[in-house]
Amino acid sequence: MSGRIRLLLADDHPVVRAGLRAVLATEPDFEVVAEAATAERAVTLAEREHVDVVLMDLQFGTGMHGADATAAITARPDGPVVLVLTTYDTDADILAAVEAGAIGYLLKDAPPEELAAAVRAAAAGRSALAPAVARRLMGRLRAPGTALSRRETEVLQLVADGLSNQQISRRLHLSPATVKTHLVHVYGKLGVDSRTAAVAAARARGLIRP
C-alpha cells in the first residue's frame, strides 16, 4: 500500500467541513487535500487534485446536487471513489447515490471511528454502508412487490401537492375512478388507509420528493 489516503471534503457547511477535518486529522493515515463548498467545485477538484476518496454531501444550498456530482466523478476512469455522507436516509436519496456510483453511504451522526473505518474501506475499494442505510436496502430487496408503480407514484405526488381526486383526474386526463383505484393500491402497498397517511408514509420512505 502506498502513502496516506488523500481526501476531498465536499459540503456546503463550513462547520461540517471543519468538523470532518478535525475528526479525520486524528487518523495518521489520512490527509485532507482539498475542500469544496459546492458540488461543481467538488467535480473540478476531484479531477484536478490527486484524490483517493471524496466525502460527498448530497444537499447543497444551491446549484448541482451531490448525486449528480457523484455521477460526474465516478464516470471518469481512475477517478476517486465517492463516499456519500449526508443527514438523510430516504430511499430516493440512497438509490440516487448508489445509482450515481457511490461506494458507500454514511449518515452524519456516525461516530468518528465508524467514519474512519468507512473511509479506509472505501479507499480499499470495499463498500461501506451505515447500518440504517443497509437496513433500508435490505428491506427494499425483501419486499419488492411493495414498490409503487410509476403511475401510482405520479398520482401520489399530486396528492402530496394538495390536489383532490377530481383535480388529479383532470391533470392526468383520467377518470376519477382510475385515480381512486391507483390510490387504493397505494394504500395497500404502504399499509395505510388515507391519503394524508399515504403522503406521510411515502415521505418517510423517500418515495416522493420532499
Place this chain on the structure above:
Amino acid sequence: MSGRIRLLLADDHPVVRAGLRAVLATEPDFEVVAEAATAERAVTLAEREHVDVVLMDLQFGTGMHGADATAAITARPDGPVVLVLTTYDTDADILAAVEAGAIGYLLKDAPPEELAAAVRAAAAGRSALAPAVARRLMGRLRAPGTALSRRETEVLQLVADGLSNQQISRRLHLSPATVKTHLVHVYGKLGVDSRTAAVAAARARGLIRP
C-alpha cells in the same frame, strides 16, 4: 469585561461538535467548556458548569427536543443564554425557539465570522438572527391575521403526520368537533379547502416541520 466567553455545545452529531470546536477555537476570547450529545445532557451541564452561552441544536436523534431544553435552561435565573444553531428555518421551529427563550437563531450554513459575531452578541445580551430567519419573522409580523395559532399548528402537524381527525382528537384529548373547527380555521387562513392542500401549503411556507 471579564474573562473569556464560556460555551456549551449541544448537538447530536459528533462531526458538527468537532467543527464548532475547531471554528470557535480560532477566536481567542472563546472557551468551549462542555459538549452535550443530547438535549437532556445539555440541560444538566448548563446548570452544573459555569456557562455563558449555549449553542443549541433543535433536532436530536432521540429524546428531548432542543426547544424544550432551551426552555428548561432559560427558565433558571442567572442561567446562560441560548443561541439556537440549526439546519432548518421553518416558522414552527423559529417560533418554538423564540418562545422557549432563545436569544438568537442561526443556520448551520453560516460562515464562521457570522457565527463568532452571533456568539459575542448573545454573550452581551443582544439578539442575533440569521438574515433568512429575520426575513421570516418580519413577514409574519406584516401578515399577523394569517398566522396559525399554536393549537392550529399542532393539529395541522398531526394531519401532516397522516392522522385522521379522530386519531388527532384522541392524541390531543379533544373532541372530534374541536379538531374539525381548528382545521376549518386553518383552511381559511391558508386559503385552501382540504387537509392535504393545507399540509402542502403549510410545508411550502415552512409552518410545519419538513
Place this chain on the structure above:
DNA sequence: GGCGGGATCAACCTTTTGGTTGATGGCGGC
C-alpha cells in the same frame, strides 16, 4: 367593563374519500 381572539364543543348537512367488486386491454415472461 367590554371587546376580540383563542380554545372548546354540538348539531346538521353536503361533499369527498375509502372499500369492494367487477370488467377491459396491453405488455412481458415462461
Place this chain on the structure above:
DNA sequence: GCCGCCATCAACCAAAAGGTTGATCCCGCC
C-alpha cells in the same frame, strides 16, 4: 398461449371530511 402486473373505468355503499351556525369559557388589552 396463459399468467401476472399495470392501467383504465364503472357502480355501489359506508365512512370520513368539509361547511355552517351557534354556543361557552378564558385571557389579554384599551
